[in-house]
Amino acid sequence: MGSSKTIVWFRRDLRIEDNPALAAAARDGCVFPVFIWCPKEEEQFYPGRVSRWWLKESLVHLGQSLKSLGAELVLIKTHSTVAALLDCIETTGATRVVFNRLYDPISLVRDHNIKEELVELGISVQSYNGDLLYEPWEIYDERGHAFTTFEAYWDKCLHMQMEPVSHLPPWRLVPAAGTVMKSSVEELGLEDEAEKSSNSLLGRGWSPGWSNADKALTEFAEHHLIDYVDCRLKVGTSTSLLSPYLHFGELSVRKVFQCVQLKQLLWAKEENLKGKESVTLFLKSIGLREYSRYLCFNFPFTHERSLLSNLKYFPWNDNQVRFKAWRQGRTGYPLVDAGMRELWATGWIHNRIRVIVSSFAVKVLLLPWRWGMKYFWDTLLDADLESDILGWQYISGSLPDGHELERLDSPEIQGSRFDPEGEYVRQWLPELARMPTEWIHHPWDATIAVLKAAGVELGINYPKPIIDLDLARERLMEAIFKMWELEAAARTSNTNGTNEVVVDNTDDSENLAIPKVVLKEKVTCLTNSSNDQRVPTNQYSQNNPAYRKRSKYMEDERPQPDKLHNDDNVVGTSRKDEDLSSTAESSSAKKQATSRCSFSVPQYCSSSEAKPMQGV
DNA sequence: AGTGAGTTCTT
């Protein structure tokens, strides 16, 4: 063992086992483990109440583990992470900083800048992969481009060689001495007094912390993994429940993968068909988590713009009354309302419900998907920026392999499929508890007598549908036509040299935008390889033959640019690569014509909002 | 063999 001193900068890797940064530091000498809480640098993605509760619990847990290994976890609250790191370096005389990499759009930029500043001061900085099976830059197609469909991506991953992981935790840590302005876990302010009472219930159902994560994994693999295929059929059932642990890195995804693979081998030998299917499906959801990081890394604008540029001109309905009704579970569609109330009360909902309620927000209410995504971020116990970005892009028609933009699922039909007995609805909407199963997912069709017998008065104790579904369908198509019109107009005006057609003054994406320069450097910073940024062909582009096949609303109905502007030969301009092929200079003009979507999410105060329902 | 109804799948 050497005598070097290393700062181990913990972030979302709150575990001892299979923690490459911690292991590297411990191998070489003395360690100084630190967790730095800097709300300012979280920007608009400051974690919500339940997520912060989890973090707090997990930090206490990690602190105890590190202590038993001989080193103290130093907690620091600061306005500048880099300043805090420099304090640590100064007081300990450390020459090195190590951490495990993160891939969300905020951290990518922040970590890059911090690394650069430290290196400039002569400090050795090393980052490791503690979050993924494969680094995003290891997986490209045969042309060297980033995948934009999941199946091809995951297929490639599954055929890659994975290096074996050592699960041996460091058995002893040699602490580096030093005094900094440290805080107690309370002083970090992860939980204020008003939040404590709401949070106290969380501890009954969840046990954060890396060793609890291990137990949860074992329990899942031994007893529930085999039934994983069934959990997608009904919304009342639970899934692996590992997502919050994975978010904060209390569980190593490599360990999960290996543990599940072991079962896979066993069941393959036994020719256990259900087991094999379950494993495939579970690994696929692990793959989606990987893919979410992959997309964020390769297309780091996806938290503010859709991957396909089709939604750029979509006329969102920035209606705050509707947004509030959705949040509070008062849309009049029982399955949606039940889901939103479970989310509100517990911070966790089944993936299927996530798809249903988010589709409803986007396709029926025409709310900007970023509003919904922000609300999920604020309320989910397992809130995870990358996964939520992927999920919302998937349902809003922004991915080549996601739901189509014009697809609008009926909550009534979804309800009869995934909650056939109505148990889930009854659990979360007590006002409908006595409703007969036949009408539970569409009480508006029930006769007055049936409603009366069930004690339901539509519009009084349970809302009427916020909008009729057929009308919603019409509105959605109108919006799509409008989008095409604006897109066509923008295209003709652009080739004309004017950019005045669609200017959205409500667009504050300026604040979120990641400078192109940083993007380029970010890659070299992490990998020393160059990265070809590409955006896939617009699914809704007139030039995409696949779209012609898929859409029934084509040909004559879609506005033709050359018809709108007949003295110009503008047809055939491909929109491919538009978003990133432009240089920083020319993109400023394009930015003006960004989106019809209001990017600022309206303020809502969760504590002042009437809580529809208490407790679990 | 061809058709239509029912089932299952979808990141």
Add this chain to the structure above:
DNA sequence: AGAACTCAC
């Protein structure tokens, strides 16, 4: 919601 599939005639 819609495509792809199965199965019974």
